[in-house]
Amino acid sequence: MEIETLEEFDDHLGSEAPLRGLRLQDLDLTGYADRLAARGDLTGLVVLGGDVPLAEAEVLLRGGAILFPGVAEAPVDPWRGLYLPSDLYAGLEDGYAATPDAKAYAWFVDARLRTDAYCTLVRAIHDDSVTDDLDEFVQGRSVVGIMGGHALQRDSPSYAGAAGLGHALAEEGFLVATGGGPGAMEAANLGALCRSADAVGEAVARIAPVPSFRPDVSAWAAGALAARQALVGDEPAATTDTLGPT
Known part of the structure; x- marks a missing residue:
């Protein structure tokens, strides 16, 4: 089960439903250390990107959770979903080259990175995140x-x-x-x-x-x-x- 908002996560914690098997995607877990430490079912919880301060990370790792951090070297957030035009063209006032759209394209076509296993992994994660969000976006629509x-x-x-x-x-x-x-x-x-x-x-x-x-x-x-x-x-x-x- 994927959790993509803090509201969903709070509801899940409040219901005392098991955390094992959850995928927390791109969440800011600041301030959750005590609530997580009180749980005994962190093994199998997967945290995908987001903001995970040291205190929360230590609790999660000690409990057996799996953490996938953000990727500082990539011009995109591999854990996010669909983009708005304002996301892709942020910084356009400084020229197209300054935008995430331009930086992502340059990163994609960089021949030096095409055989880099790490970059291939990051791109695959990013594309899967977008596809997952896209599937939800078109659900029930013609x-x-x-x-x-x-x-x-x-x-x-x-x-x-x-x-x-x-x-x-x-x-x-x-x-x-x-x-x-x-x-x-x-x-x-x-x-x-x-x-x-x-x-x-x-x-x-x-x-x-x-x-x-x-x-x-x-x-x-x-x-x-x-x-x-x-x-x-x-x-x-x-x-x-x-x-x-x-």
Whole structure:
């Protein structure tokens, strides 16, 4: 059983249900040393990442729990799940190269790390964490996948058409999922975020002045983030009808 929030963990501790076999994923366990020390069933408890101060770590290890710490060398948190655009593009004001998205991509394509067993393990854990969160996100929802070319310009009729398609699918209750790239995939996600046909046209017009991610990824991403903010504000991803780049 996976525990992904402190509320879930507190409920579990309060119910006196066994801890053996639990997976605590990316939790801040600061202040839990005494409550954990009072338990006699820590063997088999697995703690995946998160914040585990020394006092809590000592209690867990003495009790037979297994701890997987965070990975300081990686540009991503391997234990986290899905990302919001604001997560991937944090620091964009300092240029795209400063963002987690750029750093993660550079880390992924670094040829020196491709045969590094440790990096391979971290990447596998990260991808599994995202997949696990993705499975929960789409549970019970009707999903339509859209794949398209990266080269499609934001100011082209085809881009507007893809945005209209994304909007129409979302209006019918579908979750629009894409490969996360620019072009047609971005357009479909953008359309799915819009709550009216007029909003689709306005959103496309808003980002059209920067038609491509070439030559300036920073300007391209900034336009997309501004368009998303105008449409949904700080709305959590789980309440939207789109899964992809925008």
